[in-house]
Amino acid sequence: MKIAQISPLYESVPPKLYGGTERVVSYLTEELVRQGHDVTLFASGDSKTNAKLVSLTEDALRLKDVQDPLAHHIAQMQEVIEHAHEFDVMHFHTDYLHFPFSSLLNKPHLTTLHGRLDIPDLVYVYHKFKKQPLVSISDSQRKGMPVDVNWIGTVYHGLPLDLYRKGEGDGDYVAFIGRISPEKRPDRAIQIAKEAGIKIKIAAKIDTADEDYYQRMIKQLMEQPHVEFIGEIGEDRKGEFLGKAKALLFPIDWPEPFGMVMIEAMACGTPVIAYNHGSVPEVIDKGESGFIVDNVAESVRALENIDLIDRNKVRETFEKRFSTGVMARNYMELYQSLIPSTKKLVFISKELKNQVRSLS
């Protein structure tokens, strides 16, 4: 299938540092290429991909001194329009920016919404475009959408199977990964570890926006002897950090639409103790890949019972539900559902032809 993936330009694909959307776009793109599809990736010029890369903007915008990021995205959209005739399906990851023209192109298209939806201004745009085919990254994410829209499916994020290996949980600590921010509740994680009598290692970045919160609320908590702050870590160190942890603490206080770190832990065989918000009940299989809790006492009890969870089973659940293969398969189903059936027959016959060829 000829597929366009349209990424934001804030980070390269994949991102050099942090960048949720662009990371998922990269995993999906590479997996679709691996499966033999003809994929074109619209992304910043410093992206690395096995797909065809189409870029106007040389470098990702976030790390540069860019005054007007919208100008780059609007130019990118014109590039997309000019290439539109080449594709069977166009997959947008650019919020609502393309909505005014994506219907005018008369091409199968869909949009994955990667962010939070409970922002009042979004009412105007999503109500106006209620026929646009949208994909949520969890069912829970949809609760934030204030108007009726055309959801065509939920596709969970996935990770490459070989990104992390199962660890043995043989460290003497629990792990916390994320921004030091009020929604992520590092304070809760520190308290849970304290009451459970176990060390906690915190891998986190402190954004400028959260500096005040850190100074006021977190810094002194981190000075306790059971807390170790190891700063921000990349993917190279994350596997070992998570794999050795007894559990990942995920005591969030907001409706996180997906929560990538949960499946990262699962990929390392590490069970997750997560508060019941956002996508948590969809991502965590209770007793199989972790525990879902509502308060500190429950979290402590979960930690006491953490050895009841089989780390092989956690990794298995990850492989079964959250690999890039599964994610790509789910998206392919949606792509197929959007393509007029006359076209679909052509694909089938091509596949049949290949099968016949491989047999002969």
Add this chain to the structure above:
Amino acid sequence: MKIAQISPLYESVPPKLYGGTERVVSYLTEELVRQGHDVTLFASGDSKTNAKLVSLTEDALRLKDVQDPLAHHIAQMQEVIEHAHEFDVMHFHTDYLHFPFSSLLNKPHLTTLHGRLDIPDLVYVYHKFKKQPLVSISDSQRKGMPVDVNWIGTVYHGLPLDLYRKGEGDGDYVAFIGRISPEKRPDRAIQIAKEAGIKIKIAAKIDTADEDYYQRMIKQLMEQPHVEFIGEIGEDRKGEFLGKAKALLFPIDWPEPFGMVMIEAMACGTPVIAYNHGSVPEVIDKGESGFIVDNVAESVRALENIDLIDRNKVRETFEKRFSTGVMARNYMELYQSLIPSTKKLVFISKELKNQVRSLS
């Protein structure tokens, strides 16, 4: 003619307070309606107009706590698309936001660029859309455009003839109007008045962004006996303030694309002493509506000769060049030039019919 005017949503049309673009959109829209055209104005719901008003967003965005102004503008664009078939021509005032779809609509359209163009990011978008019909608000504005684009004309801003009346310049002061900012150079204006031995009255707002500049550079200058700071003034007080002034000082230090206050002064019969930047040599007719200067000494000399300028002539020049009537006529010429000639014949025949009817 059936005309769409598409305004930004930051301010109402006309704006309640400051708002350059929306103010011009209002003047143009009302004048086109007055001339008998069928005008539809896309603007915030708190706008006041004799045109048909189409709004999704109830209140202008700038005075509200809006997290995502782009969402409102993208929704507005879809409204524009849905109405596009109703118009003979579509006039956008929304920078480059509509470019990806405005060509897809197959309708005559043009875009007035109201802002500064020398921003590196704009290279990407204007290069990509180099065929979009663009209008500059001064020839000088085009110098900022870093790439070749499709300029179809320059149309200067205009003011309603009855907005201000000619004053007699019988105050004992020179006037300065504008933000207290480094580009507007209130310090220079104060120095010029001092060296010329005349009082200066400063009508200005101090934006949060300029507070530091004000405290550091301007506040102590304002404490001099020849300076009077009267704060921000609305249109109701502006006429008298400008009309009584001997001259307007406009000692700018940046390529201002138009400079509305110059024609406001001219409407009051008040000559302008302006530094040679941006649109100044296009707006000021030397010796007729003011003097163009390069330094403080020249400004002082211009002030000494200010009585050589006939205030009736200044007002006349304003009426001849900068009324809303002139502005609307200039835009109408551009609209006509974009409409295929077959269509134009229909307009002419209608006009002829009306003429015949009025004669019979």
